[in-house]
Amino acid sequence: MAKELKELTSREENYAQWYNDLVIKADLAENSAVRGCMVIKPYGYAIWEKMQRQLDDMFKETGHINAYFPLFIPKSFLSREADHVEGFAKECAVVTHYRLKTNPDGTGVVVDPEAKLEEELIVRPTSETIIWSTYKNWIQSYRDLPILCNQWANVVRWEMRTRLFLRTAEFLWQEGHTAHATEEEALEEARKMLDVYADFAEKYMAVPVIKGIKSANERFAGAVETFCIEALMQDGKSLQAGTSHFLGQNFAKAFDVQFIDQENKLQYVWATSWGVSTRLIGALIMAHSDNNGLVLPPKLAPFQVVIVPIYKNDEQRNAISEKVATIIAQLKAIGISVKYDDSNNRKPGWKFAEYELKGVPVRLAIGARDLENGTIEVMRRDTLKKETVTMEGIELYVKDLLEDIQTNIYKKALDFRTSVTREVDSYDEFKVEIEKGGFLMCHWDGTSETEERIKQETKATIRCIPLNGDKTPGKCIVTGKPSAQRVVFARNY
């Protein structure tokens, strides 16, 4: 068994610190010179690229196309939709000038006061406004609908307190923005994309999620209905992993986007928007990793297999490398990504620890002894179990193993979630149970006041009203008023 890393804080000791340590030590990201902004390092970005590629394929399969809208949004656009501006105004970066000049005393540069913008520009916190001001020109008739656009972009939300991947001032995401002729179609779109996100989370990230509807308190500013997927982290806190909004006609009305329907009548367009961000990487880390480092699902690992040679001299090293070249070819031929680390400046033991820290799903170790016996040592990252197998057919063995790891870490996460999800029927019990973390399934009277009170008193919020599952009515745990179904309460990120 691997010994635990000295430098990595253990999860039990301090979960938040464990997460911070892991992000840095696994080389995923680091803090930058700009407060609240992060540098996503190559290994971390490789995970994002894998996510991007998969999601992009899924968007294309569901009929969407990519486009790009500007980073800057005229200030006046943001005030067009009252709820929307309310939601974002406090955290917007504003561009006021367009030019610098050399400081008169020769020390660096200053903002040129002559170069003040007539209308200030907002660095997008999200793109609904710029997009709907554009869609106005794209839409005249029902024949122009639907519009199913997505964009991959960065956005800026000036957060007071930030954490790598989980909450940063600038982050990467995709935002889908669709326009529809009917309410039903837009609602169906919002639901469809929620399903896409849930599929992605469960099948690729191996993170089980609850699909649900946000309460009014948690709803996106400007949306009629916000759908979400909620994931449970190992410390018992919930993390919103993706959202899909049914925007109704709010933005169409704000930007006067109307179309002529088949009866030659003018109607406002129906809208959706949906997004996931680099925050998913935070979810990935917190869902699976352990005290030895990252545990990555094979489907998103930058490389799925690492091969470490064990040799005493150049002669052995060459002999091993020759054999490894064959194995690499066999693995690649069936679509398995592999890294061969034959660097001479680290010993095998060091490499073992390093690749465990980085969460590589499978490690193959091969030494002179293996060459003689026709064997190879295989270790799986999720359980840290080692075994020695014959080299013959190793690629198929690894293929099965990768699938098994993908399934196993999903199951592990699901079992954990099941074990900390429980029904609670009294507020007294709730106050005790919420301290233990996990999802509490409770009846709620449906009012913002009750939710707000629970939040103030326990720091827990309604993560969502689940779409699937038990729909048995009951009584609110706080007020005793009727409740249509249990909702998910948790503390959250």
Add this chain to the structure above:
RNA sequence: CGGAGUUUAGCGCAGUUGGUAGCGCGCUACGUUCGGGACGUAGAGGUCGGGCGUUCGAGUCGCCUAACUCCGACCA
């Protein structure tokens, strides 16, 4: 935006009553090693976060300032 803490070599840290800066890791070279974070020898690497002050003399004392981390409030 409030409370606390930190800032000294690439990283992690020590530095006593104020006397001119050190340890571990890493890095470079050579050698021995290599099946779970190897070892030896020889090196390189510092405007002590920044500014002002006290002093013959400041990493150390005082004031100001900045950044970062954690805890709150706010939020994807």
